[in-house]
Amino acid sequence: MSTLLSEEDLNDFISPALACTKPTVINKEPVNVNDKGEYEVSKEPTELEKVSITLSDCLACSGCITSSEEIMLSRQSYSVFLNDWKKLNDLPADKEDNETVNNKKKILCVSIAPQCRISLADNYDMSIEEFDLCFMNFIKNYFQGKYVVGTQMGRNLTISRTNDKLIALKKEGKLDERPMLSAICPGFVIYTEKTKPNLVPLLLNVKSPQQITGSLLMDSLAEDEQMYHLTLMPCFDKKLEASRPDGENEVHCVITPKEFVSMxxxxxxxxxxxxxxxxxxxxxxSPEGWDPRIHWSSNSGSSSGGYAYQYILEMQNLNPGTKILEIPGKNSNVVEYRLIDPNDINRGTIASSAELSGFRNIQNMVRNLDRKSIKNNGAKRKIQVLRKRNTSTQMQKLSLSNNSNAINKPLVADPYKTDYIEVNASPGGCINGGGLINNEQSTVRKRALAQELSDKYSKSFNLVDPIKMGRMLDETSKSGSRPYEYEFHAVEQDQEKDLVTVGNTW
Incomplete structure (x- = not known):
């Protein structure tokens, strides 16, 4: 590992397999045969060429979970960005339309996630507003950037589109079997596509704020402009997300706060x-039509985006008189939001969602969801009745008043029985991403700093209603006609592979 990417830093990574499975292409020398039919041995066989593995290879194979630092840095690093920036006005034109592309002005657009703003502001001992102004001024004057934006407008659309899909599935009864899983964390998505094909249909295919922000920026350009989009994200796996074929040209380069400081x-x-x-x-x-009071803001919920909480919040709005119970899990990286009616215990759980982070919790979730695979409607009906009965029993243990959700007997979160799980590979979620700045040496101090950043996150931003804002944006802009969806595919397991051991390169 390099000094920039240490193994300890990559807490948002899922460990790869011991060997890379990209097939080795061997160019054999033609065999020479003389007139007598004898083989001529003229020289030793040529040495095999070193295997070159690209990001596309990594995303397409089934052997590893995430890529090595060499693969990521080959296309996604601040060095690549600096080289691209230097030749930004000399990019090759499209052969099919030379004149049009040559006449387009290449402009630099930069977006930054709220977790990165918190981390960098803390590193430079600034308030959030002081950092935002300093960051914009730097991009404008040093790199001649035209637009610098927060990612909240993209997140507004991610949340509103997520809720639209979940509510539709809820009405159809399709959330009674197994919960849908968020696809915002690329580390978890790659893990699922490559090793858990039976869970791929559970991935909710709404794009992340990173990608939607890039699409919105493209929509805001004038006809004579062409965009180069640099984004700052809290974890290294976001580099892989930007390289997915279904996100082409939305993001050109991803760097983390650690890389920004190194740059x-x-x-x-x-x-x-x-x-x-x-x-x-x-x-x-800000681009025309972008209100900085919106795209530099945040929303209520977790520091990873609040997707689980925002779903329950909208379900509460659709069911007046209900209450949201926040139920802690068996460890600090699991929490459930349960919507109940305190005036009618027979209604049971009206809706539920959960936040779950860390690979150990992901492993437990995967095993549980595998066991919950339902093969017939009879089993489905039994589970529905059982869940309702259990919930009614739990309701009798609750002492609810108009002013509080006091609980006589503590409940334990059961995320696998919810409608939707917000999944993050990094323990603690995005606010603990491996790309954020945490120079503490001991594990205890690292966790303490991550908690400090999480506390700052909940207090530092103006909050907006992402559901309302997202739907308003769909009604008033080009976004309403765009699907903003991923195309997930379970990677086929190839039994005949030429293994290339990578050993210490991971």
């Missing part, structure tokens, strides 16, 4: 020298 050191730039107090910069660096 400034290499460029010998003093970030603090770009401090500025001109709040007009928020509007100047």
């Amino acid at each position: 400034l050191e290499e460029l010998e730039v003093d970030f603090n020298s770009y401090r500025i107090q001109d709040e007009n910069l928020f509007y100047e660096m």
